[in-house]
Amino acid sequence: MLTIGALSRKTGTKVQTIRYYEQINLLPEPERTAGGQRRYRNTDLDRLSFIRHGRQLGFSLEAIRELLTLADHPQQSCSQADSIARRQLEQVQQRLLRLKALEQELQRMISECTGGDSGDCRVLEVLRDHSECLTDHNNIGE
Amino acid sequence: MLTIGALSRKTGTKVQTIRYYEQINLLPEPERTAGGQRRYRNTDLDRLSFIRHGRQLGFSLEAIRELLTLADHPQQSCSQADSIARRQLEQVQQRLLRLKALEQELQRMISECTGGDSGDCRVLEVLRDHSECLTDHNNIGE
DNA sequence: GTTACGACCTCTAGCCGCTAGAGCTTCAAG
DNA sequence: CTTGAAGCTCTAGCGGCTAGAGGTCGTAAC
Numbered sequence: 391m392l393t394i395g396a397l398s399r400k401t402g403t404k405v406q407t408i409r410y411y412e413q414i415n416l417l418p419e420p421e422r423t424a425g426g427q428r429r430y431r432n433t434d435l436d437r438l439s440f441i442r443h444g445r446q447l448g449f450s451l452e453a454i455r456e457l458l459t460l461a462d463h464p465q466q467s468c469s470q471a472d473s474i475a476r477r478q479l480e481q482v483q484q485r486l487l488r489l490k491a492l493e494q495e496l497q498r499m500i501s502e503c504t505g506g507d508s509g510d511c512r513v514l515e516v517l518r519d520h521s522e523c524l525t526d527h528n529n530i531g532e
Numbered sequence: 533m534l535t536i537g538a539l540s541r542k543t544g545t546k547v548q549t550i551r552y553y554e555q556i557n558l559l560p561e562p563e564r565t566a567g568g569q570r571r572y573r574n575t576d577l578d579r580l581s582f583i584r585h586g587r588q589l590g591f592s593l594e595a596i597r598e599l600l601t602l603a604d605h606p607q608q609s610c611s612q613a614d615s616i617a618r619r620q621l622e623q624v625q626q627r628l629l630r631l632k633a634l635e636q637e638l639q640r641m642i643s644e645c646t647g648g649d650s651g652d653c654r655v656l657e658v659l660r661d662h663s664e665c666l667t668d669h670n671n672i673g674e
Numbered sequence: 675g676t677t678a679c680g681a682c683c684t685c686t687a688g689c690c691g692c693t694a695g696a697g698c699t700t701c702a703a704g
Numbered sequence: 705c706t707t708g709a710a711g712c713t714c715t716a717g718c719g720g721c722t723a724g725a726g727g728t729c730g731t732a733a734c
Contacts, residue, residue, distance in 0.1 A: 395681060405682085406722060414720095425729045427682055440659050447659075448634055451720070461656045468653035472645045475655045479638040482631055489628050492590055496621040503614045511610035513617045514603045517582050517589075535701095537710060547711085548693060556691095567700045569711055593691070 391421075391429040401438045408438065416441060416455060449478055533563075534572040543580045550580065558583060558597060591620055 398405045411417040417437060420428045440461065444454040453474055460471045495516075502512040540547045553559040559579060562570045582603065586596040595616055602613045637658075644654040 393681075404722075407720085409683095410721060423729080425682085426684095427729065436660070443659050445720090447638060448631075457656065457659060460653075461660065468645060468655065471653050471655040472642060475638060475642050475645075479635065479642060482635050482638060486628070486631050486635060489590075489624055489631065493621065493624050493628060496589060496617055496624060500614060500617050500621060503610060503617075511602075511613050513610065513613040514599065517585050517599060518578070518603065535711080546693075549691080551712090552692060565700080565711095567711085569700065587691090 391431065392435065394428045394430070397430045397435060397438065400435060401442050403438060403442055411438070411441065414451070416451060416458070447478065448482060449474075453478065534577065536570045536572070539572045539577060539580065542577060543584055545580060545584055553580070553583065556593070558593060558600070589620065590624060591616075595620065 392400070394405050394408055397403070397408060408417065412419060417434065420430050420434060422428060437458070440458065441451075441454055444457060445451075449457070456474055457471055460468075499513050499516045534542070536547050536550055539545070540550060550559065554561060559576065562572050562576060565571060579600070582600065583593075583596055586599060587593075591599070598616055599613055602610075641655050641658045
């Protein structure tokens with residue numbers, strides 16, 4: 391039986407975050423001591439590790455919720471999990487494209503900066519005048 | 533004199549967002565008609581375009597606030613603007629690295645998926661067992 | 675047995691950057 | 705003068721936590 395602190399250390403998740411996951415029903419309510427403190431089993435450790443790993447892969451908590459449901463029902467087809475992962479991959483690839491464009495533009499901006507007055511600062515100028523921007527930004531780069 | 537709607541269209545910024553920028557003092561309070569509606573000048577258009585372009589480059593609103601201050605005081609050195617941009621570039625590059633790692637792992641996960649039961653689904657299995665993960669995730673990939 | 679102290683508890687509010695909706699008023703064209 | 709789009713304010717919500725206040729519990733040492 392693990393305390394919340396022990397679970398926190400084992401999974402690299404902050405205590406507050408664990409309680410948050412319980413609150414949004416991503417983790418089940420654990421047993422409590424007579425005094426009201428949470429005590430966790432290894433199944434909770436597994437579930438939290440799964441969640442954390444999903445987060446590290448950039449899945450949203452909602453996607454993780456779906457994946458957990460699928461993991462709990464092994465008779466259902468794997469293709470659903472697969473399509474969630476594919477969706478996630480697409481999102482990652484889109485973000486990659488945008489970030490690469492951003493990197494280029496930032497680099498160009500910086501490399502052209504002479505370090506003089508901000509009156510003729512390239513960085514500020516590029517920001518001021520969008521027409522100097524080579525990049526196609528449809529969405530805001532996050 | 534532009535209405536908020538016209539400004540919205542010209543900059544691709546939602547009306548609510550423009551009011552939000554005013555609220556957090558990123559845009560100055562514009563003149564108002566007798567009836568209380570906002571009316572904007574071209575300087576406001578420029579300032580908002582600057583902000584939007586900064587956002588497209590991934591700068592935080594606080595970074596943009598700094599950049600705007602620098603742009604308003606041309607006698608100050610450009611090196612401050614430069615260092616803000618460099619900071620931003622570093623962040624972008626770090627995110628790129630992490631996203632590339634994520635992409636790899638997602639691809640591996642998906643390519644190994646056979647489409648059978650989720651009982652032996654690679655996607656779920658990788659999530660379950662972190663030791664199968666080749667990637668070094670220190671932070672959560674966003 | 676008591677005391678000390680860290681770890682736990684709940685609850686509330688805040689972060690960023692918007693976004694949405696309710697319920698009202700103003701503006702401009704016909 | 706009427707209509708209807710576009711404006712207004714105010715409040716609350718999104719995701720995914722994070723922080724702090726102010727209190728209680730558990731355990732080890734004395």
